[in-house]
Structure formats: structure tokens, C-alpha cells
Amino acid sequence: MSQVKKEEIRAGTEEFRGARSKPLLECSRLASVYFKNYFREVEERAAQGEPVIWLQVDCPQEICHAMGLPVFYPMHYSALMAAKQMSPYYLNIQNQRGYFRDLCRYCGHALGCVWDHKSEIAPWGGPPKPAAVVVATFDDPIAKVYELFAREYNVPMFVIDRTMWSNFPSRFWEDPEIEPHRLEWEVEQYEGLIAFLETITGKTLTETKLRQVVDSSNQQFGYFIKAMNMVAGTVPCTITVADHMPNLICTNYFRGTEWALEHARRFYEEIKERVGKGLVACENEKIRLGWEGAAPWFSPGFLNAFEEKYGAVFVWLGYITGLENFVRLNYSDPLTALASRYLEYLAWVSHFPPTACSYYLHMAKKYKLNGFVFLVAESCKALTASMRFIQRELQAAGIATTEITGDIVDAREWDDTKARSQVASWIETLLT
Amino acid sequence: MYVVGIDMGSVAAKVMIMGDNDEVLSYVVADAKPDAEALAKRLMNEALEQAHLRSEDISYIVSTGYGRVNVPFAAENRTEIMCHALGVYHLFPSVRTVIDIGGQDSKCIRMDDKGRVQNFVMNDKCAAGTGRFTEVMGRALDISFDRWGEVVSSAPRRARISNVCTVFAESEVISKMTEKVPLNEILAGVCEAIVTRVIQMIQRMGAVEKDVAFTGGVANNKGVAQILAEKLGVDLFIPKIPQSTGALGACYLAKRFVARAAGIR
Numbered sequence: 001m002s003q004v005k006k007e008e009i010r011a012g013t014e015e016f017r018g019a020r021s022k023p024l025l026e027c028s029r030l031a032s033v034y035f036k037n038y039f040r041e042v043e044e045r046a047a048q049g050e051p052v053i054w055l056q057v058d059c060p061q062e063i064c065h066a067m068g069l070p071v072f073y074p075m076h077y078s079a080l081m082a083a084k085q086m087s088p089y090y091l092n093i094q095n096q097r098g099y100f101r102d103l104c105r106y107c108g109h110a111l112g113c114v115w116d117h118k119s120e121i122a123p124w125g126g127p128p129k130p131a132a133v134v135v136a137t138f139d140d141p142i143a144k145v146y147e148l149f150a151r152e153y154n155v156p157m158f159v160i161d162r163t164m165w166s167n168f169p170s171r172f173w174e175d176p177e178i179e180p181h182r183l184e185w186e187v188e189q190y191e192g193l194i195a196f197l198e199t200i201t202g203k204t205l206t207e208t209k210l211r212q213v214v215d216s217s218n219q220q221f222g223y224f225i226k227a228m229n230m231v232a233g234t235v236p237c238t239i240t241v242a243d244h245m246p247n248l249i250c251t252n253y254f255r256g257t258e259w260a261l262e263h264a265r266r267f268y269e270e271i272k273e274r275v276g277k278g279l280v281a282c283e284n285e286k287i288r289l290g291w292e293g294a295a296p297w298f299s300p301g302f303l304n305a306f307e308e309k310y311g312a313v314f315v316w317l318g319y320i321t322g323l324e325n326f327v328r329l330n331y332s333d334p335l336t337a338l339a340s341r342y343l344e345y346l347a348w349v350s351h352f353p354p355t356a357c358s359y360y361l362h363m364a365k366k367y368k369l370n371g372f373v374f375l376v377a378e379s380c381k382a383l384t385a386s387m388r389f390i391q392r393e394l395q396a397a398g399i400a401t402t403e404i405t406g407d408i409v410d411a412r413e414w415d416d417t418k419a420r421s422q423v424a425s426w427i428e429t430l431l432t
Numbered sequence: 433m434y435v436v437g438i439d440m441g442s443v444a445a446k447v448m449i450m451g452d453n454d455e456v457l458s459y460v461v462a463d464a465k466p467d468a469e470a471l472a473k474r475l476m477n478e479a480l481e482q483a484h485l486r487s488e489d490i491s492y493i494v495s496t497g498y499g500r501v502n503v504p505f506a507a508e509n510r511t512e513i514m515c516h517a518l519g520v521y522h523l524f525p526s527v528r529t530v531i532d533i534g535g536q537d538s539k540c541i542r543m544d545d546k547g548r549v550q551n552f553v554m555n556d557k558c559a560a561g562t563g564r565f566t567e568v569m570g571r572a573l574d575i576s577f578d579r580w581g582e583v584v585s586s587a588p589r590r591a592r593i594s595n596v597c598t599v600f601a602e603s604e605v606i607s608k609m610t611e612k613v614p615l616n617e618i619l620a621g622v623c624e625a626i627v628t629r630v631i632q633m634i635q636r637m638g639a640v641e642k643d644v645a646f647t648g649g650v651a652n653n654k655g656v657a658q659i660l661a662e663k664l665g666v667d668l669f670i671p672k673i674p675q676s677t678g679a680l681g682a683c684y685l686a687k688r689f690v691a692r693a694a695g696i697r
Contacts, residue, residue, distance in 0.1 A: 008666060405556050422554055425513035429549040432514070
């Protein structure tokens with residue numbers, strides 16, 4: 001019955017069906033499989049009474065991994081809901097409940113599923129009940145969204161009060177110094193978080209285990225950096241963003257775990273093999289493009305749509321980037337290493353000019369990009385606010401840009417024909 | 433050599449056949465239909481009949497427009513940006529900016545002295561500033577499209593239409609009618625609202641470069657054309673059949689493909 005109901009919902013809410021992306025790597029398939037298996041594992045552990053922690057992606061998940069806690073990421077689940085073509089259904093539920101349409105949809109999307117209370121139709125059976133939720137202050141609505149999660153399940157919430165750079169470093173990817181008082185404050189927050197988690201879950205964190213996880217995560221990101229450096233150097237490119245997405249994004253949710261380290265190594269080896277054999281993603285490559293923002297998760301295949309006809313290949317995804325900053329070495333204790341990671345993370349995810357502008361220019365040159373497409377997701381102020389500044393910087397350097405309006409998860413506002421036409425028109429101007 | 437350009441727009445489909453000397457032998461238009469492929473075939477047959485040609489006489493077909501992929505018998509398809517630019521370039525070689533306002537979308541194209549597109553902008557998902565907006569307003573005011581020019585010219589002032597949304601603007605227009613604001617002033621205000629919206633879009637591309645062409649179905653609307661020319665401070669180049677530039681450009685593109693193939697041989 002549930003399959004029929006799901007299909008009814010999908011058929012009733014939209015005629016448009018998103019396109020799947022076309023990854024080339026075996027790793028990409030494995031990453032997707034792992035995520036689904038992990039979700040099942042979390043469900044089983046929750047069913048057996050283990051406490052599950054809901055985390056926003058910019059929170060120190062390494063602490064949870066070191067404590068052996070099962071974790072769930074509403075943001076990842078939001079992407080899954082969109083990929084299952086159910087975002088119109090759930091977003092309508094949110095809007096009916098008073099969730100204003102122009103509020104963040106990507107990070108807040110899981111609310112629709114939580115409020116619907118219908119596990120029989122929810123993707124993968126719906127989210128596991130949390131024992132607690134953890135969020136860091138960032139864009140306006142996110143803490144409120146997590147508060148709503150906490151209220152819905154009547155569980156406690158921990159808020160990491162994250163500080164902002166007072167002077168954004170212009171080349172943050174070169175490991176600028178973080179103000180000591182900010183580091184101290186962040187570490188203090190983590191100590192509070194650990195105490196909170198230990199109280200809620202009854203589990204204990206040891207420094208040894210945390211150090212091991214942080215070291216593993218450093219190695220994990222080290223592999224990705226080496227792999228992506230190889231990718232940047234290949235012309236035609238050896239993989240496209242269709243392979244970045246599952247590998248970089250999926251492992252980003254498992255920082256420092258055994259699986260993530262092993263997967264990162266596997267990813268590196270597979271890239272190395274492809275480069276060694278001269279394997280390319282698109283024989284016909286004529287134009288190398290960057291995509292800014294997350295892919296439209298209801299149609300990630302959009303990013304492969306211009307290869308066959310135009311040889312236009314999306315080589316770089318400006319989403320999970322700043323990998324260099326994820327590697328935190330030369331710290332005396334793992335908590336300070338983590339604190340510095342997340343404060344650095346804040347520098348690129350904030351997309352503030354001039355730092356974001358110089359970063360995108362740096363990556364455009366590194367990946368030899370001819371142009372950039374900006375997905376202007378009007379509900380995501382954090383990602384979109386600085387897009388015009390970044391575009392101007394790129395244009396001044398002779399790199400073409402264009403923007404299309406859409407949303408990362410909301411298929412209701414996506415005109416696929418128009419979006420393809422717009423990008424195709426722009427590509428045609430680059431080719432003539 | 434005979435070539436065909438097919439513009440499958442969101443509101444209207446157009447087919448043009450062009451001869452050896454760039455003469456237009458036939459041009460047919462019909463409202464867009466759900467079965468775009470069948471429509472394209474029917475219009476193709478009508479165009480052939482009008483030109484006294486058979487399908488075997490055609491050397492190359494290029495399709496463009498929103499529904500360009502729904503023309504399976506086209507040898508190639510290209511986006512409307514490129515085709516509109518090319519069409520206008522052949523009509524008015526001095527033009528560097530094309531403002532195209534169609535039934536459901538509006539766009540502005542900047543091109544160089546060889547008709548190559550340098551930059552373009554399109555409207556977002558909103559219908560304000562498109563032909564749809566003019567239809568709604570024309571109905572509300574009960575003034576037919578072909579009379580807008582004379583009515584707008586007669587207005588001593590323009591009512592201010594502050595809403596950017598088509599639906600809310602219609603309500604605003606009705607309110608003004610209730611307040612006995614003269615219809616010509618309301619209509620002039622409507623035209624100004626359309627032009628303002630279009631100019632905001634154009635400004636995303638930077639300053640307007642002369643000469644400027646105005647194409648698309650709304651270019652037939654003399655009221656909008658008047659105010660657009662006034663606000664831009666230019667004389668607009670308007671084709672005799674403003675909706676035809678997409679199909680025209682597709683014809684010229686078809687000729688290029690034929691020439692390229694011949695050059696290879």
C-alpha cells in the first residue's frame with residue numbers, strides 16, 4: 001500500500017521528474033549504498049533503545065563518532081526527500097503549518113516529514129526519533145528549525161554559539177590564524193556539548209578516541225585533497241561533479257570514521273587509476289564549468305545535461321569545498337583542532353566577500369574553468385547573498401558567469417525547460 | 433537552396449522558409465498546442481504549401497524556442513537567444529541590444545557587430561513585463577492591443593501602478609477604474625510599469641548599447657513601444673513582424689550549417 005501511496009503523492013504533486021546524475025566511479029555507487037545502510041543501522045540501533053543524535057552539518061560530529069553515537073543529519077535527509085521527488089508534498093505541509101515560504105528550505109525541509117508523521121510514505125521510512133538535537137548558530141532560521149525538531153520530539157537541544165570572523169581573511173584557504181578568544185570560546189562550547197551528550201546518552205568520550213577520530217579525519221581530507229588536485233590537473237577532466245557529490249558530500253557526514261577514511265583512500269586510488277589510464281569523463285569536452293551552490297537535489301542530473309550536445313562539463317562544485325581547511329594539524333589537543341576546523345569552515349560557507357570572491361577565482365584558475373553557473377536559491381540567504389560579488393570578481397578576471405533562479409530542494413519552483421534553455425543559451429555564447 | 437527555421441515558442445509556433453537570396457518564401461504562425469510535434473508538422477506542411485515547395489526541396493531545418501526539442505525532423509536545434517540575435521542582426525546590422533518581449537518571457541540580448549551574443553538576461557519566473565501581463569491588463573481595461581498606442585499617446589499623465597505582480601497589478605488597475613482615474617492614464621501607467629520592469633532586467637547587463645531593437649509580440653504594442661523608446665532615450669528598431677526574428681535567425685543558422693557542410697565536402 002505504501003508504495004502505491006508514495007507514487008500517488010509523487011504523481012499528484014508534480015509532473016516534472018528530476019534527472020539522475022551520471023557518476024562514473026564505483027566509489028560513488030558505494031558511497032550512496034553506505035549511506036542507506038548506515039541509515040538502516042541507525043534505525044535498528046534506535047529501535048533497540050540507543051540514543052540517536054540529530055546534528056546540523058556544521059556541528060562537530062567527530063565528537064559523536066568518537067563516542068560511538070548513531071547520528072542523523074536532517075540536512076542530508078532533506079536532500080534525500082528532494083531526490084525522492086517528494087519535496088513539493090512536504091514543503092506544502094510546512095507552508096500549511098505556517099512555515100513561511102521564503103524561509104530556508106534546504107535545512108528546514110525535514111520539518112515537513114517530521115510534521116507529517118507518516119513513516120509508511122516517508123523516504124526510507126522516515127527519520128529516527130532523536131534523543132537530542134545539536135545545532136550551531138549560523139543563518140537566521142536554523143536554530144529555530146532545530147528548536148522545532150526538539151519540541152516535536154520533546155527532547156533537549158544544544159546550541160553551539162558560534163562566533164564570526166571580525167576580519168575575514170582574504171585567502172582563508174591558506175590557513176590563516178584564528179583569533180585566540182574565538183578558539184577558546186568554541187572549545188568551551190564543545191566541552192559543554194560533550195557534557196551534554198554524556199549526560200543524555202550515558203556514554204563517555206575519551207581524549208584518546210577523539211584524537212584518533214580527528215587524526216583519521218585529517219587523513220580522510222588529505223586523500224580528498226590529493227585526489228581533487230589530480231582532478232583539477234586533468235584536461236579533459238577525469239570526473240565531473242556527478243562524482244564529487246556522492247564522495248565528498250557523503251563522507252563529509254562521517255568525518256573521521258573508519259568507513260570515511262577507507263572510502264577517501266578508495267576514492268583517491270580510483271582517481272589515480274583513471275588519471276594513469278587517461279580516462280576522461282567527456283571525450284568531447286569543450287567547456288569547463290563550475291557550479292556554485294548545491295545541486296538541485298531533485299534533479300542532480302541537470303549538471304550532466306550539457307555534456308553530449310555542447311561538451312560542457314561541470315568540473316567543480318562550489319559546495320563542499322575549502323577541503324584544505326578541514327585538515328587540522330599542529331594542535332596540542334583534538335578539541336582545539338576541531339574548533340579550528342569549524343571556525344575555518346565558517347569562513348568559506350559564509351560566502352562573504354572579499355574572501356569568497358578570491359576563493360572562487362583561485363578555484364576557477366586551479367580547475368581551468370571557462371565559466372560558472374550560479375544557482376540562486378532565494379530561500380538560502382547564506383549561500384546566495386554574496387553571489388553577485390563573486391560573479392563580478394570572476395567576470396573581471398575574464399571568467400563568464402550566469403545565474404539561474406531555483407531552489408536546492410524545492411521542485412515546485414523549478415522550470416526545467418527554462419533552466420536548461422538559459423544555461424544552454426549561455427553555453428552557446430561561450431562556444432561562438 | 434531552401435532552409436527552414438522553426439520557432440516553437442511557449443505561446444506561438446512559427447515556421448519560416450527562406451530561399452537562396454535570403455528571401456522569405458513563407459511564414460506561418462499558430463498558437464502553441466500541447467502536442468508540439470504535431471503542430472510543428474502541420475505548420476511545416478502549411479509553410480511548404482505557401483511556398484509551393486515539397487519537403488524534399490528543403491536543405492536544412494533548425495528549430496529554436498521553448499519547445500525546440502519537440503521538432504524531431506529538425507536537423508539541429510539552438511536556443512532562442514542565439515537565433516533572435518542572428519535574426520535581428522540580419523535585419524538591422526547596427527543593432528547591439530535586442531529587447532524581446534514575448535507571451536510569457538522577456539529577454540535582453542547584447543550582441544557584437546557580427547551578431548554574436550555577448551551577454552543576455554531573461555526574466556525570472558514572474559509574468560510581469562511579458563505579453564501575458566498586457567493581455568490581463570487589456571481585458572481589465574477593455575482596450576484592444578491594437579489601440580494601446582493611440583490611447584497611451586492621448587494621456588496627459590500616467591497613473592502609477594506600484595505592484596510588480598500581474599495579479600495584484602490587475603487589482604490595482606480595477607481599483608483605479610473604480611476611483612474614476614481616466615482609462616488612458618491607467619493604460620499609460622500600465623505601459624510604464626511594463627517598461628520599468630524590463631529596464632530593471634536590462635540593467636542587470638549594464639548600460640544599454642545603441643542601436644536597440646524591440647522584438648517579440650509585445651513590440652506590436654505601440655503603447656509599450658512608445659514608452660520604452662522614451663525611457664531608453666533611443667529610436668527603436670522594430671521588425672515588420674516582430675515575432676518572426678527567432679524563426680528568421682533559425683533560417684540563417686540553417687544556411688550556416690549548409691555552408692559549413694559544403695565547405696567540409
